[in-house]
Every structure is written in structure tokens, then in C-alpha cells.
Amino acid sequence: MIRIDNLHFSYPDGNFHLDISELSIKQGESIAIIGPSGSGKTTLLNLICGISRPQRGDIFIDDLSINTQSEKALRQYRIAHIGMVFQSFELLEYLNVLDNILLPYRLDKTLRIEKETVIRAEDIAKTFSMEDKLQRYPSQLSQGEQQRVAIMRALITGAKLIIADEPTGNLDPVNTNLVADLLLNFVKKEGATLVTVTHDHTFAKRFDRVIDFTQLIEGEKDV
Amino acid sequence: MSDLFYLLLRYLLFYRVKIIILSLSLALVAAIPLGLSIASSITNEHLQARAESTPLLLGAKGSKLDLVIAALYFADQELPIMTYKEIETLHESTLTNVIPIYRKYHVKGSPIIGTTPDYFTFRKLQMQDGRHFVRIGECVLGKNAAKRLGVTVGDTIISSPDNVFDIAGTYPLKMDVVGVLKPSATADDNAVFADIKTSWIIEGLAHGHDKLENDPKSILKREDETLIANASLMQYSYITSENMHSFHFHGKQSAFPVNAAILLPHDHKSKTILMGRYMSDKPLQMLIEPHKVITSLIDTIFDIKNLALVILLVILAATFAIAVLVFILSIRLRRNELQTILKIGASPFRVKMLLFGEIISVLLIASVLVSISVLVMNMLGDKLIYLIL
Known part of the structure; x- marks a missing residue:
């Protein structure tokens, strides 16, 4: 699913650089990336998504070279094939839950909201126990519920790659377990690949594989 | 484009109070000088017409x-x-x-x-x-x-x-x-x-009043042919056909x-x-010649109006500056939202359209309000002014 070869990335100010010689993630695999703050975990996620571009090396997703794609092609690929979950949920407060879930469909003309899309959104909401809150606004939801909506937004397009940047970082232990259950189970059911950055070692243990980022950038892949 | 409009519409509806206040402020500041100008020209016409018809x-x-x-x-x-x-x-x-x-x-x-x-x-x-x-x-x-x-x-x-x-x-x-x-x-x-x-x-x-001859109690004194009444004489406070000749x-x-x-x-x-x-x-x-007096009055009003217009233009500029500040703050507040949309895969053009959509909507609503007020002023200003006058 994902293959990274000889990756080199640095920010223009030169204060930070990231080098990864090799990393492979299989289709359907769930990966937790752990490591200290500022080590480049989020940067790696941005590189995988094509939000940032490496100066050297290759990133392949399903044999598609991310680096060689145009901005437009990357955006269209990202919106259709990659689901993203952020630590602070990043829901649009002026949209209700249903509209937030369907947001990716409103951001690119290649995606259209059909009747089936809405049915899928309602089905996912049911799975996430949010079916009775579809008309509510983010400010009317708890933090756990908001993160569930953010995850549903990442899953709505049927993406085969879900990138999550500390999805439980803002949640209490109860909601962390709940969100982790829902996310891991749904991803498993859909056969999607999940790459998650987390500081929560308990949460990380529930993944198929845990990558210590410090060791990864030093050449050792797995822990 | 319809999706973009949908998002814009949801945004405008959700923040309707802010949008309405901004639009009203801009409309009001723009409409006042226009209204003043229209009212002034209607007033001038009214004043001049009556003065010119009076030689x-x-x-x-x-x-x-x-x-x-x-x-x-x-x-x-x-x-x-x-x-x-x-x-x-x-x-x-x-x-x-x-x-x-x-x-x-x-x-x-x-x-x-x-x-x-x-x-x-x-x-x-x-x-x-x-x-x-x-x-x-x-x-x-x-x-x-x-x-x-x-x-x-x-x-x-x-x-x-x-x-x-x-x-x-x-x-x-x-x-x-x-x-x-x-x-x-x-x-x-x-x-x-x-x-x-x-x-x-x-x-x-x-x-x-009644003839004094018919009411001797009301006679104070007689001077030759003239009868002088005392204070008890009742005067008519209502003129009728019957008492008119008195x-x-x-x-x-x-x-x-x-x-x-x-x-x-x-x-x-x-x-x-x-x-x-x-x-x-x-x-x-x-x-x-009344028209000369009114022309002089209008010239004075015109000078005052011009001064008022200058003041209003300064207020208009200040209001626009505040509106720009509000938009800048709004963009700052929306930074996370916009970055999220970009990360998910929206094109920068779409993001800019969303931002400008808010600004254009406010200006559009303000323009509509100004147009309506100008239209109303043109249609009813005549009656309003003459009621005031």
C-alpha cells in the first residue's frame, strides 16, 4: 500500500530535516507511530498525504508516485482516496453533523453527493452511534462526539488509507477507548490502511504494528 | 459551484447576526449621504416650486x-x-x-x-x-x-x-x-x-351679540344715539346665519x-x-421675490449639506476600515477551518472563493439595502419631505 524509499525532507529554514531510508505499510494494516514531540511524525503524515513534498526520495501509494503528481492531481487523489483525522477535530462549526460528514463531497467537483452517499453517511453515523445527532452543530456535541464526526468525515469517501494525527489527543480515557474501538473496527471492516500518530502507548498497543519514530529515522523500522 | 454556494450559504446563515450587522452598518453609512442628497434635492424642488409660483x-x-x-x-x-x-x-x-x-x-x-x-x-x-x-x-x-x-x-x-x-x-x-x-x-x-x-x-x-334694546340689563350707559354695553353682554362665539348680521x-x-x-x-x-x-x-x-430668498436659503443649505457629506464620507471610510478589520479577523478566526479544507483536498481557488464569498455577500446585501432605501426615498421621499415641511 505505502512504500517510502530514501526520503529526505527539510523545511526551508533548515532547522528541521527528516530522513527515512525505507518504510513499507501493507494494505489493511494498522500502524501506530509513536515518538517525542517535534521528531517529525506529523511531517511524515503530511508527506504521505502529499501536503508537503520531499526534496529527495519516493513515496508510493498503491504504486502511485506521490512526488511526481501535479498539485491538482494530488488534491483529487487525496480527497477521494485518503481520509484524514486531526487532533483538534477541525469540524466546520457552521455545518451540522451530516454536512460535516459529507464535507469532502462539497470540496471537489469530481465527487458528487448522491442518494447512496447520504445513506452511507447515515449508516456510518449509526455505526458510530451518532444517528440521532445528524442535525446538531459541533458546538452542541461533546469532544468525543466531535471526534467521532471527524472520523466519519474521513471514512465517508470509502478511502483505503486513513491518516490520523493524534486522534485521541484531546479526549478523556473513556472517549479514547470508545473512539479507538470505533476507528479500528471500522477500518478493519472496510479493509482500509490506518496510519496513526499517537503519544498514547495504551492506544498504540491496539494497532497491528507500532513504529518508534526515533528508531525509524535512525534506520530501525519496527519495535 | 453549487457546493461552494451551499457552504457559503450555511456560513452566512450560521453567522447571520454578524453578517446582518456588518451589512446594515455599511448600508446605513452609504445610504445616509445618498438619502440626504435625494431629500435635499426634493426639498429644494418643493421650496423652489412654491416660491417660484409666487411672484x-x-x-x-x-x-x-x-x-x-x-x-x-x-x-x-x-x-x-x-x-x-x-x-x-x-x-x-x-x-x-x-x-x-x-x-x-x-x-x-x-x-x-x-x-x-x-x-x-x-x-x-x-x-x-x-x-x-x-x-x-x-x-x-x-x-x-x-x-x-x-x-x-x-x-x-x-x-x-x-x-x-x-x-x-x-x-x-x-x-x-x-x-x-x-x-x-x-x-x-x-x-x-x-x-x-x-x-x-x-x-x-x-x-x-343680541341687540341691546332687547336686553336693558346689559346697557351700561347711553351717549346720544349710542348704547354702551356692560360686561354682562353675551357675545356670540359661533357665527350662524341667524346671528351673522349682528x-x-x-x-x-x-x-x-x-x-x-x-x-x-x-x-x-x-x-x-x-x-x-x-x-x-x-x-x-x-x-x-420669494424665489430669490429661497435660492439664497438653498445655497446655504447646500453648503451645510456639503459639509455634512464630507463628514459622512469620513464616517463611511472609517466604517469600511472597520469592516476590513472585521474581515481580516474573520479570516484569522477561520484559518484552521481553511487549512483543514485545504488538507482534505479543496483547491486554493475554492478556499479563496469561500473567503471572498463572505465579503462579496456582505457588500451585496449592503448594496441591496442601499438600493432599496434609495428606491423608497425616490418613491416616497416626496411625501415624506412634504409631511415634514
């Missing part, structure tokens, strides 16, 4: 502007008095037609204009109901005055006393409403018209008061002669 205006020496606004627009302005002798002299001169105006009293705020029936012909005022006054004690009301006083033809109105604490002052006179004028969108709509003699009766210069004036009519007279010279030569006469021979009166 000459005679009054006692004093403020020309006071004379014009009191005699032409019936403003509540106290005017110096001249005697009716001036009117009689002008009648005799054969240079002009003269329409006297005596404006001193009122009926619950509606001015009583003592004049002659020629006034209606001169102003081309038409009756909506009833007829013109033909005798003392009758009056004709402007449309607004009738509505305001809640009376119609066949009703009566009572002149308001000069001073309710002065029992020796002028007594109220009950008058028959015999006609209501068609609306003319001028000051005439707000007035109560009566014969100038009726005004003099209100003034106390004439009165009516009304009589004390003193000479030529000494009775008038505020102003509209002069309608027969030709240009007559006008020039009259102007010359009043410039040189008449130290106590002035003859003016």
Missing part, C-alpha cells in the same frame, strides 16, 4: 426668510404686522391683484390662514368635498388638517385660544367646516383657510392687521414699478 410677497420690514417661510410655507413663525391699508392701497393702484394673508391663530396646531377666496384660484387648489367659504365663520381645510383634526364637511372646529390663562384675551371661535381641499403636496394641505374677516373676529376686532367691526378696516400679501402684478412693468416703490417710498414694508 411677489409683501410684508412688514424684518427678516425676508421669516416672511417667506411663514407666509408661503405657513411655518410657525411670528411675523410683524402691517395694516390692511397697504392692501387697500395696492388694490387701488391697479398694478396688481393682492391676496392678503393673516396667519396668527391655529386649531390644535393647524394654522388658520385668513385670506380671500382668490387664494384658492391662485394656488389652483381644488375642492375634494364641499365648497369654498362664502361668509364669516366658515372655513375650508387642507386634506391633512382635516385628517389630523378628524373632521369633515358639516363638522365644526374651534380656534385654539391665544393663552388659556388670559381671560381677557381672544376667545375661541367655533367655525363651520364647509369644504376639504384635494391634496396638493404643499403646505396648503396642513392649513385651515378662512376669510380674513374671520381671523379678525378671532382677534377680537369684531363681535356679534357681527360688526369696531374701528376702521384699514387699520386691521395682516402679516403678508401675495402680489400678482398684471405685467412686468407693474412688477418693476411696485418693486421700485417699495424700495424707496415704503420704509415700514418690504416687497420681495
Whole structure:
């Protein structure tokens, strides 16, 4: 699913650089990336998504070279094939839950909201126990519920790659377990690949594989 | 594009209070100078039209502007008095037609204009109901005055006393409403018209009462052929067909008061002669051309309006600066939202459209509000201004 070869990335100010010689993630695999703050975990996620571009090396997703794609092609690929979950949920407060879930469909003309899309959104909401809150606004939801909506937004397009940047970082232990259950189970059911950055070692243990980022950038892949 | 509009619409609806306040602020600041400009031009037209239709205006020496606004627009302005002798002299001169105006009293705020029936012909005022006054004690009301006083033809109105604490002052006179004028969108709509003699009766210069011969108790003394009444004599406060003939004036009519007279010279030569006469021979009166006074007034108003417009333009600039600040703050507040949208896969163009959509919507709503207010001002401004005037 994902293959990274000889990756080199640095920010223009030169204060930070990231080098990864090799990393492979299989289709359907769930990966937790752990490591200290500022080590480049989020940067790696941005590189995988094509939000940032490496100066050297290759990133392949399903044999598609991310680096060689145009901005437009990357955006269209990202919106259709990659689901993203952020630590602070990043829901649009002026949209209700249903509209937030369907947001990716409103951001690119290649995606259209059909009747089936809405049915899928309602089905996912049911799975996430949010079916009775579809008309509510983010400010009317708890933090756990908001993160569930953010995850549903990442899953709505049927993406085969879900990138999550500390999805439980803002949640209490109860909601962390709940969100982790829902996310891991749904991803498993859909056969999607999940790459998650987390500081929560308990949460990380529930993944198929845990990558210590410090060791990864030093050449050792797995822990 | 429909998705973009949908997101924009949701945003505008969710933040409707902010959007409405911003739009209203911008609209208000933009509409005020425009409204002021329209109102000013309508006012100018109104003032000019009435002034230009009045060739000459005679009054006692004093403020020309006071004379014009009191005699032409019936403003509540106290005017110096001249005697009716001036009117009689002008009648005799054969240079002009003269329409006297005596404006001193009122009926619950509606001015009583003592004049002659020629006034209606001169102003081309038409009756909506009833007829013109033909005798003392009758009056004709402007449309607004009738509505305001809640009376119609066949009703009566009572002149308001000069001073309710002065029992020796002028007594109220009950008058028959015999006609209501068609609306003319001028000051005439707000007035109560009566014969100038009726005004003099209100003034106390004439009165009516029973014959003293029939009421010996009211006789104070006899001087030759003249009977002098004592204070018990009851005077009529309502003129009817039956008691009308008992009304009589004390003193000479030529000494009775008038505020102003509209002069309608027969030709240009007559006008020039009259102007010359009043410039040189008449130290106590002035003859003016109302349109010149109004033009001068409008020039002054224009200067004030220009100053007001400059101030409003500064306010407009300040409001726009605040609006720009609000938009900048809004963009800052939306930074996370916009970055999220970009990360998910939206094009930068879409993000910019979302941002500009908010700004364009506010400007669009403000423009619509300004257009509506200008439209309303153009359609109804005429009526509003004349109501104020």
C-alpha cells in the first residue's frame, strides 16, 4: 500500500530535516507511530498525504508516485482516496453533523453527493452511534462526539488509507477507548490502511504494528 | 459551484447576526449621504416650486426668510404686522391683484390662514368635498388638517385660544367646516383657510351679540344715539346665519392687521414699478421675490449639506476600515477551518472563493439595502419631505 524509499525532507529554514531510508505499510494494516514531540511524525503524515513534498526520495501509494503528481492531481487523489483525522477535530462549526460528514463531497467537483452517499453517511453515523445527532452543530456535541464526526468525515469517501494525527489527543480515557474501538473496527471492516500518530502507548498497543519514530529515522523500522 | 454556494450559504446563515450587522452598518453609512442628497434635492424642488409660483410677497420690514417661510410655507413663525391699508392701497393702484394673508391663530396646531377666496384660484387648489367659504365663520381645510383634526364637511372646529390663562384675551371661535381641499403636496394641505374677516373676529376686532334694546340689563350707559354695553353682554362665539348680521367691526378696516400679501402684478412693468416703490417710498414694508430668498436659503443649505457629506464620507471610510478589520479577523478566526479544507483536498481557488464569498455577500446585501432605501426615498421621499415641511 505505502512504500517510502530514501526520503529526505527539510523545511526551508533548515532547522528541521527528516530522513527515512525505507518504510513499507501493507494494505489493511494498522500502524501506530509513536515518538517525542517535534521528531517529525506529523511531517511524515503530511508527506504521505502529499501536503508537503520531499526534496529527495519516493513515496508510493498503491504504486502511485506521490512526488511526481501535479498539485491538482494530488488534491483529487487525496480527497477521494485518503481520509484524514486531526487532533483538534477541525469540524466546520457552521455545518451540522451530516454536512460535516459529507464535507469532502462539497470540496471537489469530481465527487458528487448522491442518494447512496447520504445513506452511507447515515449508516456510518449509526455505526458510530451518532444517528440521532445528524442535525446538531459541533458546538452542541461533546469532544468525543466531535471526534467521532471527524472520523466519519474521513471514512465517508470509502478511502483505503486513513491518516490520523493524534486522534485521541484531546479526549478523556473513556472517549479514547470508545473512539479507538470505533476507528479500528471500522477500518478493519472496510479493509482500509490506518496510519496513526499517537503519544498514547495504551492506544498504540491496539494497532497491528507500532513504529518508534526515533528508531525509524535512525534506520530501525519496527519495535 | 453549487457546493461552494451551499457552504457559503450555511456560513452566512450560521453567522447571520454578524453578517446582518456588518451589512446594515455599511448600508446605513452609504445610504445616509445618498438619502440626504435625494431629500435635499426634493426639498429644494418643493421650496423652489412654491416660491417660484409666487411672484411677489409683501410684508412688514424684518427678516425676508421669516416672511417667506411663514407666509408661503405657513411655518410657525411670528411675523410683524402691517395694516390692511397697504392692501387697500395696492388694490387701488391697479398694478396688481393682492391676496392678503393673516396667519396668527391655529386649531390644535393647524394654522388658520385668513385670506380671500382668490387664494384658492391662485394656488389652483381644488375642492375634494364641499365648497369654498362664502361668509364669516366658515372655513375650508387642507386634506391633512382635516385628517389630523378628524373632521369633515358639516363638522365644526374651534380656534385654539391665544393663552388659556388670559381671560381677557381672544376667545375661541367655533367655525363651520364647509369644504376639504384635494391634496396638493404643499403646505396648503396642513392649513385651515378662512376669510380674513374671520381671523379678525378671532382677534377680537369684531363681535356679534343680541341687540341691546332687547336686553336693558346689559346697557351700561347711553351717549346720544349710542348704547354702551356692560360686561354682562353675551357675545356670540359661533357665527350662524341667524346671528351673522349682528357681527360688526369696531374701528376702521384699514387699520386691521395682516402679516403678508401675495402680489400678482398684471405685467412686468407693474412688477418693476411696485418693486421700485417699495424700495424707496415704503420704509415700514418690504416687497420681495420669494424665489430669490429661497435660492439664497438653498445655497446655504447646500453648503451645510456639503459639509455634512464630507463628514459622512469620513464616517463611511472609517466604517469600511472597520469592516476590513472585521474581515481580516474573520479570516484569522477561520484559518484552521481553511487549512483543514485545504488538507482534505479543496483547491486554493475554492478556499479563496469561500473567503471572498463572505465579503462579496456582505457588500451585496449592503448594496441591496442601499438600493432599496434609495428606491423608497425616490418613491416616497416626496411625501415624506412634504409631511415634514
